[in-house]
Amino acid sequence: MADTAQLTMFEAMQLIEISEDRAVVTSLDVAQRFSKEHRNVIRAIQDLECSAEFRALNFEQSSYRTAQNRPLTMFKMTRDGFSLLVMGFTGAEAARWKERYIQAFNLLEQEALRRTIERAEARGRSKTVRVAATDSYKAHGASDWTHxxxxxxxxxxxxxxxxxxxxxxxxxxxxxxNVRDHLSTDQLNTVIQIEAAVTLQLDARHVWHPSDQLKIIRAVATSYRAMIEAPMPDLLTSQMRKPAA
Incomplete structure (x- = not known):
């Protein structure tokens, strides 16, 4: 791979992980990429002359297990922590990996921001649809919180x-x-789609009893699950079977 080549998202994810919506790199990976002993990387992190606040924000002590199942210390570090650590690493190979990691941080931080925005948008839609669904349940027979x-x-x-x-x-x-606050964006969008479809079904079928509401909800949710789990058609095979014009 040429030094100037732009990383793909797949390559970036091989270098950096997302932890609690932050892009981080481990001391193990730094040791491997920069051809250093891990114990020396750990010592370098511990010897950094930085404030306690900076250290707390940018270096998270963790652990890993060796092939012999022994727990050993490692660190997860943010972009700022990584930058401070590798500032003194010299040589052409070190410069190449610094560039790689900068690109990877850029890609994954952009991806994290995109996911945060999508999540906020989905949460906003969820609240709107949830209010509409609740109103619909009430209008079609729900009279108690248990419903x-x-x-x-x-x-x-x-x-x-x-x-x-x-x-x-x-x-x-x-x-x-609130369980909704802990659903993934895809899961939240699925709930939104189901509740919106249920609202339409309650109106169309003139449902007026809570037990009938529950039947409609189960039917709609079951249909959505079946659709999600249905195998995708083999388009390549279908094209190969298509007769020539």
Whole structure:
């Protein structure tokens, strides 16, 4: 690979990981790429002359296991932490890897920003659709909070394998946590689509009883799950079978 070649997203992800929406690189990877002993990289991090605040923000102590299953210390570092650490690394090969990592940080930080924006947009749509769905449930027979809980749990059970209570336990969330806040953007968009479709179905089918609402919700959610899990057609095979004009 030429030094000036632009990294692909796949290549960037081989160098850097996303941890809690931050792009980070491990001391293990730095040691490997810059041809240094890991213990020397650890020592260099520990010896950095930086403020306690900077260290806390940019270096996270972690651990890894050796081939003998021994736990050893490593660090995860942000772009700023990485930049400070490798500032003194010299030589043509070190310069090449510095450039690689700068490109990788740029790509993944842009990707993290894009995902944050998409997440915020999805959360906004979710609130709008949720209000409309709640109003629709009420207009079509829901009269108690248990009806609304049952409707939501039906979607969660079919799409994610458990009720809100079960998902909180499974994901280690507080008992009062809003499950929607912990769904991925794709999962949140699926819930949005299901609730919007349910609202249309309740109107079209003139549903007036909570038990019938639940049947509609289960039917719509089941249909969405089947659609998501359906195997994609083999387009290449289909084209090969197509008779010549």
């Amino acid at each position: 609304y809980v049952a409707n939501t749990d039906a979607i969660y059970e079919i799409m994610f394998g458990g009720s809100a209570y079960q998902l909180r336990k499974k994901w280690g969330l507080p008992g009062n946590a």
